[in-house]
Amino acid sequence: MTDVIIRPEDGAMYFTIGGRRVQSGVYRVTYTGKESTAPAAKRTSSKDRDLRHKLESFHGAQHKNAVSQSWPHLAADDRFISWAAMTAVMHQPVKQWQQRALTEKDPNKRVVALLALCKVVGSDPKNATADNTASKVDAKLRASIFKSLGQVDWAKLTHTSKLTLVRAYQIALIRLGEANAGVKGRIVKHLDPHFPAPNFEQNWLLCETLAYLQAPNTAAKGIKLLQEAATQEEQIEYARSLRMLKAGWTLELRTAYFEWFLKAANYRGGASFSKFIEFIRRDAEASLDAMSRGQLKELLAKKPVQKSPFEVMAQAMIGRNFVKEWKLEELSAASKTKLKNRDFERGRKMFAAGGCFACHRFANEGGMTGPDLTGSGGRYSAHDLLDQIINPSREINEQFVPVIVKMKNGETLTGVVVNMNGDRVTVNTDMFDPNQRVNVQRPQVASIEPSKVSPMPPGMLNLMREDEVMDLLAYLISGGDRNHKVFNK
Incomplete structure (x- = not known):
């Protein structure tokens, strides 16, 4: 499905289907029954929504009360309110709030205000004009901004x-002009003690910033995170961040880094995915000095061994021992x-250790050959989720159920029907390669029957302890939200 709307004029639902190389179509769904189809009453006013709308009224215009009314909300828990407040402040004359940003006592407000200040007084060098360049930023103001940021208690x-x-x-x-070595050193001193952080979001930004600053500890810390990262998305971010780093490398660290590229060749993504990995590697190789290039000559020339996602999934389980054959009831x-x-981070690690990321999408991470599980916790009970993991063939998602196509000449095809057009049936015969398709003519088909065996193997939980299974289950229920009630201490 590519789009869906409810049309107020007739109350019908319209949705469209289609995509690359598949039949497109538009469908209209109407209701027949006794329940009322009268338009739903408009929602009552929301305090948060009203506040956001008020803040947004200051966008694009100068108002005498904009700063005073927006400032208290710079560090709001709701990121949309915080962003609306920051944008409102940015649209006011900078002289009205510059000093307040530099001296704000609340550290959570200060960082937002200073981010706004950098955006307003600085200039993106990629889009700079002759009259608007980073080099024209007042040197005293630049020093004051870096000093104010450095005073923030992490x-x-x-x-x-x-x-x-x-x-x-x-x-x-980027926007305030080239910082001198002293400033860069103080930033490294401020951030390096907090890297690595307890979560990926912070590590992502810390790694790329410290690599940009050529902090000497970043190579060792970054490679360790790369090796321990649960998903291909995390690993790619660390690999990307480290690609321009020239300081702090040892031969062992360089070897681990370029061995990762051989492993990443088996990761899956969109049509340009492999090219992005190639670009990261190209930059990483360009950062090598002559000595390192000579030491790594054989490794750099080595070609990756192609593996299926099932092999990648099995590799994720290496090192884990059989615990017991879990029963649904217990x-x-x-x-x-x-x-x-429950423990959010361990639940996420169990999702990776069980090989789930190899096939399933979850919170914008993982593969796409199985159902997206992000919303599964809102659709299924804990019992039903466990049932589907322990007994994957009991009920197979209709979008991913494989079919067995028996031809009249005795040939058999197994895969997923992706298109039917006239007498032609298109079957995707490799669930891990969307372009691996076979066209057959209906008159030549003896039968098409759904497979009774799920592509997902049973026994995924048998390598986990009970507490690990509970963390995994909590992670599924949370939809990837670390603030979900199942993780409350």
Whole structure:
């Protein structure tokens, strides 16, 4: 499905289907029954929505009360309100709020205000004009911004504000002109003690910022994170961040880095995915000095061994031992009392250790050959989720159920029907390669029957302890939200 709307004029639902190389179409769905089809009453006013709309009224215009009314909301828990407040401030004369941003006592507000200041007074060098360049930023103001950022106590920041602090440093480094060695050294001293951080979001920004600054500890820390990362998305971000780093490398670290590229050749993504990996590697090789290039000559010339996602999934389980053959009844019973105070990070690691990311999309990470599981916790109970993991062939998602096509000449095809057009049936015979398709003519087909065996293997939980299974289950239920109630301590 590519789009869906509810048309107010007739109350019908319209949706379209189609895509690359498949039949397109538009469908109209109407309701027949006794329930009322009268338009739903308009929603009552929302305090947060009204506040956001008020802040947005200051966007694009100068108003005498904009700064005073927006400033209290710079560090709002709702990121949309915080962003609306910051944007409102940015549209006011900078002289009205510049000094307030530099001296704001609340560290969570300060980092947002300084990010706004960097955006307003600085200039993106890629889009600079002769009259608007980073080199024209007042040197005293530039020094004041870096000094104010350096005074922020990391420990007093929320998770979101920590991201904002690092992002403010990034914007300042790019838009305020080249920082001298002393400034760069002080930024490294400020950020390096907090890298690695407890979560990927912070590590992502810290790694790329410290690599940009050529911090000497970044290579060792970054490679360790790369090797321990649960998903291909995380690994790619670390690999990308490290590609321009020239300081702090050893032969062992360089070897681990370029061995990762051989492994990444088996990761899956869109049509240009392999090209992005290639670009990262090209930049990484360009950062090598002559000695390192000579030491790594054989490794750089080595070609990757192609593996299927099933082999990649099996590789993820290496090192884990058989615990027991779990029964649905015992895990379902445990879930009734033990789905609280769970560990988000361990649940995510179990999702990776079980090989789930190889086929399933979850919170914008993972493969796409199986159903997206991000919303599964809102559709299924804990019991039903466990049932589908333990008994994958009991009920197979109709979008991913393989079919067995028996031809009259005795040939058999197994795959997924992706298109039917006239007498032609198109079957995708390799679930891991969307372009691997075979066209057959209906008159030549003896039968088409759904397979009773799921592509997902059983026994995925048998290598996990009960507490690990509960963390995995909590992770699924949360939809990837680390603030979900199942993780509350």
